[in-house]
Amino acid sequence: MEAKEILKEHIAKTASLTDEQFDYFYSHFKLLTYKKGQTLVTEGDKVDCEYFVLSGCLKAFFINDDIKMYILQFAMPTWWTSDYNALYSNARATINIDCITDVEVLCLSSADREKLCDEIHQVEHFFRWRTNRGYVASQKRLLSFMNNDAKKRYEELLALYPQLYNLVPKHLIAAYLGISRETLSRLYSAH
Amino acid sequence: MEAKEILKEHIAKTASLTDEQFDYFYSHFKLLTYKKGQTLVTEGDKVDCEYFVLSGCLKAFFINDDIKMYILQFAMPTWWTSDYNALYSNARATINIDCITDVEVLCLSSADREKLCDEIHQVEHFFRWRTNRGYVASQKRLLSFMNNDAKKRYEELLALYPQLYNLVPKHLIAAYLGISRETLSRLYSAH
Numbered sequence: 001m002e003a004k005e006i007l008k009e010h011i012a013k014t015a016s017l018t019d020e021q022f023d024y025f026y027s028h029f030k031l032l033t034y035k036k037g038q039t040l041v042t043e044g045d046k047v048d049c050e051y052f053v054l055s056g057c058l059k060a061f062f063i064n065d066d067i068k069m070y071i072l073q074f075a076m077p078t079w080w081t082s083d084y085n086a087l088y089s090n091a092r093a094t095i096n097i098d099c100i101t102d103v104e105v106l107c108l109s110s111a112d113r114e115k116l117c118d119e120i121h122q123v124e125h126f127f128r129w130r131t132n133r134g135y136v137a138s139q140k141r142l143l144s145f146m147n148n149d150a151k152k153r154y155e156e157l158l159a160l161y162p163q164l165y166n167l168v169p170k171h172l173i174a175a176y177l178g179i180s181r182e183t184l185s186r187l188y189s190a191h
Numbered sequence: 192m193e194a195k196e197i198l199k200e201h202i203a204k205t206a207s208l209t210d211e212q213f214d215y216f217y218s219h220f221k222l223l224t225y226k227k228g229q230t231l232v233t234e235g236d237k238v239d240c241e242y243f244v245l246s247g248c249l250k251a252f253f254i255n256d257d258i259k260m261y262i263l264q265f266a267m268p269t270w271w272t273s274d275y276n277a278l279y280s281n282a283r284a285t286i287n288i289d290c291i292t293d294v295e296v297l298c299l300s301s302a303d304r305e306k307l308c309d310e311i312h313q314v315e316h317f318f319r320w321r322t323n324r325g326y327v328a329s330q331k332r333l334l335s336f337m338n339n340d341a342k343k344r345y346e347e348l349l350a351l352y353p354q355l356y357n358l359v360p361k362h363l364i365a366a367y368l369g370i371s372r373e374t375l376s377r378l379y380s381a382h
Contacts, residue, residue: 062334070337072330085327094334117319121312128308128319131326136276138329139263143253143285145336146261146369178337 003031003054007106010052010078015126025116025123029106034099041083041097049107050082051075056103057167061175062095071176074100074164080130100168150179154187194222194245194297201243201269206317216307216314220297225290232274232288240298241273242266247294248358252366253286262367265291265355271321291359341370345378 001009004026011017017025029052034040041047043062051058053075060073060081072095075081083093087110117124144153154177157164164173174184192200195217202208208216220243225231232238234253242249244266251264251272263286266272274284278301308315335344345368348355355364365375 062338064338070334072334072337084323085330088323088327117316121315124312124315124319125308128315128322131319131322132275132279135322135326135329136279138326138333139276142329142333142336143261143263145333146263147253147255 003104003106006054006078007052011126014129015122017120017122021120021122025120028112028116029108032105032107034103034105036099036102038103039096039098040081040105041086041093041095043093043096045093047083047086047093048111049109050080050084050087050113051097051105051107053077053079053081054104054106056099056101058097058099058103059168059172060095060097069175070178071172074161074168074172074176076161076163076167080134084134100172145178150177150183151187153177154179154184194295197245197269198243198297202317205320206313208311208313212311212313216311219303219307220299223296223298225294225296227290227293229294230287230289231296232277232284232286234284234287236284238274238277238284239302240300241271241275241278241304242288242296242298244268244270244272245295245297247290247292249288249290249294250359250363251286251288260366261369262363265352265359265363265367267352267354267358271325275325291363336369341368341374342378344368345370345375 007026007029008022011022011025031054040051040058041060055077058075058081059071060075060083061069061071063069073081075097081097083095083097085091086093113127117127144156148156157173157177170184170188171181174181177184198217198220199213202213202216223242225247231242231249232251246268249266249272250262251266251274252260252262254260264272266288272288274286274288276282277284304318308318335347339347348364348368361375361379362372365372368375
């Protein structure tokens with residue numbers, strides 16, 4: 001499917017745009033391709049854009065003072081990713097986003113998102129529900145982190161995103177779960 | 192300040208409504224008062240409303256299988272609270288919300304929120320940004336949970352919400368931080 005069709009189908013699940021409105025909306029996106037390992041957002045940078053994933057897989061992560069990596073989010077096709085803290089508050093990035101595989105994304109600037117939300121009510125409707133879902137997913141992950149042990153978190157991840165296990169190296173899954181590779185291996189073989 | 196004025200001032204920070212629009216918007220809210228200890232949302236219930244806090248303090252929490260309490264959120268004046276997972280997906284509540292003090296809230300039903308968002312573009316704009324901010328706060332808390340030890344999380348909480356320490360019993364602050372009361376006492380006296 002073409003980039004435009006993928007986005008159109010994605011938006012249509014939440015908002016009703018006429019073909020004309022969608023064409024106008026789409027004209028504000030830039031198609032970008034990245035190679036495995038390339039970086040879209042770097043800690044300390046300004047963040048002007050958010051990304052709609054067309055193909056491939058990215059990770060949003062940060063490295064703490066002990067050089068330990070924590071993965072905040074994987075982003076797969078039809079997911080949106082950015083450093084939203086930086087994007088929404090005009091601050092510098094506090095996380096990094098890079099490509100686990102070759103990646104194709106559609107990029108939308110923050111200025112254009114606000115302009116489009118202002119011009120087309122249904123675009124604002126779409127972005128409200130996009131963030132509502134993100135908020136709920138984030139709260140669920142927090143609850144899971146507070147309450148569940150590594151085994152339960154591993155099983156939740158497996159149930160939610162079975163495709164991750166073919167796409168993503170095991171050490172990155174460990175970094176998402178906040179456990180060591182050895183612990184993950186034990187869980188993996190026990191499964 | 193009156194309930195209506197508090198909400199009006201809160202909305203005006205994000206969205207531009209005419210007086211007429213705001214009066215119409217406000218007519219959909221119900222003013223409710225609760226006594227300390229009363230419950231607004233109970234695990235397993237249907238959730239139809241969200242709450243804008245006028246006075247007092249609430250906690251959103253869940254109790255796990257080992258009868259350990261985890262606090263997801265405190266809600267203070269001008270904050271919004273509900274079980275958004277249940278509210279947005281029409282599911283049963285997975286958390287509880289009750290009153291730490293006597294509380295006054297304005298209650299808005301989910302059906303009315305969607306109707307108002309549809310009828311008044313600026314109301315949709317308000318709720319989009321309300322959730323954007325909630326999403327960012329939730330991501331920050333997740334990062335903090337993944338990366339920081341109890342001491343750092345305690346200091347973050349103290350910096351963010353100094354007023355909490357006069358309002359909220361210490362064992363609830365421990366439940367928010369995910370630590371024991373003994374550990375909190377050590378942090379508290381060391382501060």
